[in-house]
Amino acid sequence: MTQERIFDSLDPTPEEFREAGYRAVDMMAEHFAQIDEVPVLPDATPAAVEKVFEEPLPETGSDLMQVIDEWDERVYPYAAHEGSPRWYGYVMGSGTPVGALASALAASVNMNAGGWVGGPSATEIERQCITWLAEMIGYPTDCGGVLTSGGTMANHSALFAALQATNDFETQAAGLVGLGDTEGFTLYESAHEGHSSVERVAEMIGIGSSAIRSVPDDEHYRMDPDALVSMIESDIEAGYTPFAVVAQVGSINVSAIDPLEEIADICEDFDLWMHADGACGAVGAILPDKAHLYEGIDRADSVTLDPHKWLSTPYGCGCVLFKEPAVQARAFSMHASYLDVSEREEYQGTNFGFLGPEMSRPFRGLKLWMSIKDRGLEGYRKLLSQGCLCAEHLHDRVVEADDFEVLQDPNLFIYSFRYLPSDLQQGLDDPERHEAIDAYADWLNQRIADDLRFTGLAYITTTIVDGKTVIRFSICSHRTTPEDIDISFEAVRDHGERLDADERSSFDI
Ligand SMILES: Cc1ncc(COP(=O)(O)O)c(C=O)c1O
Structure with a gap:
């Protein structure tokens, strides 16, 4: 047996890698060139896509070029295009080309950003990005922070630290069970616009989702500060331990921003942790008019x-910032002898693995750092204001149409409204028909979204606003223009008209 056969390598030769790499870059370039035209979603069922990828575990390897070509043959045809200018579902970012290159570069060196030693430049880039993000939103730049996989883990990190800080870090060793003298810990968020990730987090940190108090909102879906105060007071009186308020900064259904100063005052008065969930909207702070x-x-x-x-x-690239870096460090402190590095003092750097929930961590910072450097703050101001302008344009279209109902002001980039033929809007005034018309409208708006999805033209989702199923546009793509909004709005109307003409008679309204 030769040495070569014993010590095989995963690596292709530099020439083979170059050939495959250029091919992959060509595929990315083709994708970005056609992103405006490509169907937003493939019309395929999960079972059909499962079939495409069903194959035995490969016993032997294949030619690298053949493996790369699988992208064109099987992967890309069944991709969803969050980057399309007409993807309006959920809150999906559109991705930057420079970010795609950065992801590939970061993967090539494969630094583990859990510790400074495993990622010197990765760590310092992450620290710089955290400072830049803080500066962008007007947060103190001497803050702590960590890049996370997304908003859920950022909310988790924040509320995990909040709970520990509230208990003077006793929960770190004792857990919640050791803290006998309370009916339970409570946290507060907007009833209408609170985000589901906070429920998950409450379950993960052990306080349970029943710890969440849903605070009533005003007519603009912003948390009502007076209601917050009375809920906190009555919980204290009942023996609960309030510990945090989650303020929305660009909410999930209507882009609302809670009254932050008033919430901060209340948190100060009651000594509560204030968490601002700006997963969607915090970066809008860079816009002078907002x-x-x-x-x-x-x-x-x-x-x-x-x-x-x-x-x-x-x-995935989320971020959580902490006002007090020491609180973050204490909440996530950890020791393991095998992680000690016996180095000189001047080589002791930041270890992000001890500042958040993950130990091994990908080099998330590069794609963010390169994207910010590529565009600059001025570039991002322009892109974000385009999103707001598109939402305002959509609002104008809804306001001027008599077959749509306005539900909100255009705040940032998420905008919800309802399709309802004008005669039925008038019918809502009749108490005997009101409920049946609302039920029909729920069905109609859901079907519009479902049917539009299969055209590949645009992807919209529905949500519930004021108890009604409504159409929701999340204009998160930097590629969306007012023309895309017009095309998509007209498609919603066409589907609505067709469905109403075909189906209304089968409803008892
Ligand atoms: C307000 C808010 N918070 C948190 C999250 C969770 O973010 P992620 O999906 O990145 O975990 C979202 C997601 O849309 C959100 O809108």
């Missing part, structure tokens, strides 16, 4: 913001 809405964000103890949403950084 800056006033963000006043008070600098007073939050922690802030979630997701570069992989409105900043279009490729997935």
Whole structure:
């Protein structure tokens, strides 16, 4: 047996790698060239896509070029295109080309950003990105922070630290069970616009989702500060231990921003942790005409913001900022002898593996760092204001149409509204028909979204606003223009008209 056969390598030769790499870059370039035209979603069922990828575990390897070509043959045809200008589902960032290159570069060196030693430049880039993000949103730049996989983990990190800080870090060793003298810990968020990730987090940190108090909102879907105070007071009286308030900074259904200064005052009065969930909208603070809405964000103890949403950084790239770096460090402190590095003092760097929930961590910072450097703050101001302008344009279309109902002001980039033929809108005034018309409207709006999805023209989703199923546009792609909005709006109307003509008679309205 020769040495060569014993010590095989995974690596292709440099020439083979170059050939495959150029091919992959060509595929990416083709994708970006056609992103405006490509169907937003493939019309394929999960079972059909499963079949495409069903094959035995390969016993032997294949030619690298053949493996790369699988992208064109099987992967790309069944891709969803969050990067399309007409993808409006959920809150999906569109991705930057420079971010795609950065992801490939980061993977090539494969630094583990859990520790400084395993990722010197990765760590310092992450630290720089955290400072830049803080500066962008007007948060103190001497804050702590960590890049996360996304907003859920950012919210988790924030509320995990909040709970520990509230208990003077006793929960770190004792867990919640050791803290006998309370009916339970409670946290507060907007009833209408609170995000589901906070429920998951409450379950993960052991307080349970029943710890969440849903605070009533005003007519603009913003948390009502007076209601917050009375809920906190009555919980204290009942023996609960309130510990945190989650303020929305660009909410999931209507882009609302809670009254941050008032919430900060209340948190100060009751000694509660203020967390600002700006996963979607915090970065909107860079827009001069919106800056006033963000006043008070600098007073939050922690802030979630997701570069992989409105900043279009490729997935996954969330971020949590902490006002007090020492609190973050204590909450995630950990020791293991096998992680000690016996180095000189001047070589002791930041270890992000001890500043958040993950130990091994990908080099998330590069795609964000390169994207920010590529565009600059001025570039991002322009891109974000385009999103807001598109939402305003959509609002104008809804306002001027008599077959649509307005539900909100255009705040940032998420905008919800309802399709309802004008005669049925008038019918809502009749108490005997009201409920049946609403039920029909729920069905109609859901079917519009479902049917539109199969055209490949645009992807929209529905949500519930004020108890009604409504159409929701999340205009998160930096590629969307008012023309895309017009095309998509007209498609919603066409589907609505067709469905109404075909199906209304089968409803008892
Ligand atoms: C307000 C808010 N918070 C948190 C999240 C969770 O973010 P992620 O999906 O990145 O975990 C979202 C997701 O849309 C969100 O809108």
